[in-house]
Amino acid sequence: MAWFDTFDRLIQARVPLMHVEQDAPMAEHTSFHIGGPAKRMAFPANEEEAGAVAEACREAGVSCLVIGRGTNLLAADEGLDYVVMNMTAMDAVRVEDGGRVFAQAGAQLSRVATAAQQAGLGGLAFAHGIPGSLGGAVTMNAGAYGGEMCQVVEKVTALGPDGVYTLSGGALEFGYRHSVFSSGTDVVLSALLRLTIGDPVAIRREMEELMARRKASQPLEYPSAGSTFKRPEGYFAGTMIDQCGLKGRTVGGAAVSEKHAGFIINKGGATCGDVLALMEIVQETVFEKFGVKLSPEVKIVS
Ligand SMILES: Cc1cc2nc3c(=O)[nH]c(=O)nc-3n(C[C@H](O)[C@H](O)[C@H](O)COP(=O)(O)OP(=O)(O)OC[C@H]3O[C@@H](n4cnc5c(N)ncnc54)[C@H](O)[C@@H]3O)c2cc1C
Incomplete structure (x- = not known):
């Protein structure tokens, strides 16, 4: 069968x-x-x-x-x-007592950030423009503009082979775009975030400012998976790719964004094969020029 x-x-x-x-x-x-x-x-x-x-x-x-x-x-x-x-x-979001927000794994991160802002809770404005879910953000320790999920996660409820369990933020082995869930098979079900008391108007302004910076620098008008490569220690992937003259380089429907060289975008009809071939060209060219091996931030699933 x-x-x-x-x-x-x-x-x-x-x-x-x-x-x-x-x-x-x-x-x-x-x-x-x-x-x-x-x-x-x-x-x-x-x-x-x-x-x-x-x-x-x-x-x-x-x-x-x-x-x-x-x-x-x-x-x-x-x-x-x-x-x-x-x-x-699974997308419930709830503001709780004591400056906390509960969210299920599938909740859109922007919605969690907005719920916090409306309740006058700060510390999550950085996450407002990250297009993923709460569970994906915890798993990846998503971050932007100086903020990272590890700064706000108090505890996570997850599902493993032996059932449902809870881990405190300190036990999640957070690192750069990494947590205890990144390489395993356990499922993040929900998380409790601990935030700080703030002014809703000021938090809203911060969210808008960060979104404006994002729109100005990132190719949000094209499909992508965000930054293609992790930031190598001491460098910026996008700057290195730009300095290799790779902006605009294409394979099939995949292209290195003209707006932000750290993004590979789908200009129309790109296949996984196109993106992988372009990633290889970028990795080889950057290695030849800088001696730095770029590793993918996007998760390649087959
Ligand atoms: C335009 C754009 C901008 C972006 N900007 C940023 C940014 O500023 N900062 C940043 O960090 N990222 C950024 N990203 C990448 C992405 O949004 C984040 O990594 C986000 O946290 C992924 O969430 P997701 O729900 O989409 O996860 P998915 O893409 O669905 O999954 C990502 C990984 O997490 C695992 N996963 C997802 N949910 C769970 C769960 N509930 N339990 C266990 N494992 C799970 C998956 O198996 C996979 O390995 C950007 C992406 C785009 C397209």
């Missing part, structure tokens, strides 16, 4: 109301608009359904990729022959 027959049977028996798509195009679930079909894409609406997906994957012997809003992903053209657990249906 094919793995997906076993998976479908288990899901049907245990969580029949959960939304599951067959052959869901990754291009429609990623900001790059690239990627072939995921054999199964499940949209758990609560912790029990997320647990059922993970359990069914284990029993069917198939791997499971957890995604949020797909804004840091480059998915293979030929598609994904396994289960994708899409967290976007």
